[in-house]
Amino acid sequence: MTTDGFTTCLWFDGQAEEAADHYVSIFENSRIGRVGRYTEAGPGPAGSVLVVEFTANGQKFVALNGGPEFKFNEAISFQIFCADQQEIDHYWTKLTENGGEGGPCGWLKDKYGVSWQVVYDRLIDMIGDPDPEKAARATRAMMGMGKLDVAALEKAYAGEE
Missing domain, CATH: 3.30.720.100 (Signal recognition particle alu RNA binding heterodimer, srp9/1)
Incomplete structure (x- = not known):
């Protein structure tokens, strides 16, 4: 190469x-x-x-x-790992503006149809926590969101929902 x-x-x-x-x-x-x-x-x-x-x-x-023959779909997406809500809000806003659309669990499509996942960087650890109750709470919280809400995820993970 x-x-x-x-x-x-x-x-x-x-x-x-x-x-x-x-x-x-x-x-x-x-x-x-x-x-x-x-x-x-x-x-x-x-x-x-x-x-x-x-x-x-x-x-x-x-x-x-390349022309109109092929379109983007959700089978391929780009993940953006964000340290905080400010970063999540920034990328979510920029990628959904002018015709993009939000989806579930932090997923979105931009105005060109490219799929992105705007992810809280602690989320993978939360939903993979060895404590099944913590993992389940974080997963349930994420599943109910479009754009991820860091405070709500942290609250759910800690059992303060």
Whole structure:
């Protein structure tokens, strides 16, 4: 392999450049890289964007204008682990604005149909706690939420529900 790690390719229908700019604006440690354009050989109009390389939060991506044949679905999602409610609110708001939609248990779809999980970073430990009652309380609380509520999760986990 010629590079470290993997690069995730996201297939868009004409919105590759817009999406790359959007993601770079949300996450720190992000930037736009190379932009590849169609040539006279096609299949897209010469000069229009074919691919955009970008980095979001240190993760490498390529946004591809592949056409309408494929759509995103929940089988693949990106997890954002957040230290507190302020981070959860920030990412939830930015990713659901302008046509995105919230889902259950911290899941959402952004305006391009990409699925994200905005997760409280202690949640995995809470729902995996060896004390089955603590784990069950945290799980029940999470299952009743859309955007995660850190205070409510902590309260449920502690048995203060």
